[in-house]
Amino acid sequence: MAVTGALDELVTANRILAREGVVDAFGHVSIRHPEYPDRYVLSRARAPECIDVEDLMTFTLDGAPIEPARRHPYAERHIHGAIYEARPEIQAVVHNHSPSVIPFGITGTQLRPVMHMCASMGSRVPLWDSRTAFGDTNLLVTNMAMARDLAATLGNHPVALMRGHGCVVAGSSLRDVVFNAVYLELNADLQMKARSLGEITFLSEREVEAVLNTRSSFTYERAWEYWCRRAGRPYDRQPVGGPLVDKI
């Protein structure tokens, strides 16, 4: 995709995540730069609902802005660079304080898939606690040392929880990462509701694998078009092929 189209899609991703309640005034989504894989594109520090193309900035993986530093970047941009640095296959990253996800980072209760649409999160979601390596901080990931530590906990998983803070979601495309972030919030909400009714039967590891192995890019397109409509953004159809590389 041309750079211009990719930037428009990144604006759309910001608006969708805001519309679907995954981010509020805080939280952010980035893409690996389409032409320079050692850079990423992320908005200046602004609420995702308000972001437009002019707000987007390009950074090196260690978080330095490419442009003259006239604009105020997100303090937690390092999260994105550290994940792109550790995971060459990752093309898009979301960091959020998704409200229903937070309780699972502070209680020891595992967040696990309860519904087939939520299988993208994987069977096991690792938890990163900033206190383990960095002691008592303000919990913000404001340097590469913390971000690399978080990326190490994420490992090869698509999602990691951040104790007392939020989570990160990493994906093979912008559509993939937005899909996973939206359904992660839904899964967390459903899991809490189900728990109040009784014992939960979670998706098995093999069911999770079966969902991901049979999901085609059409699933992501159908969701993306729907979310574009709800967010008041134009829908740019992508070619629909076989299963996406979403087995991460």
Ligand SMILES: [Zn+2]
């Ligand atoms: Zn944060």
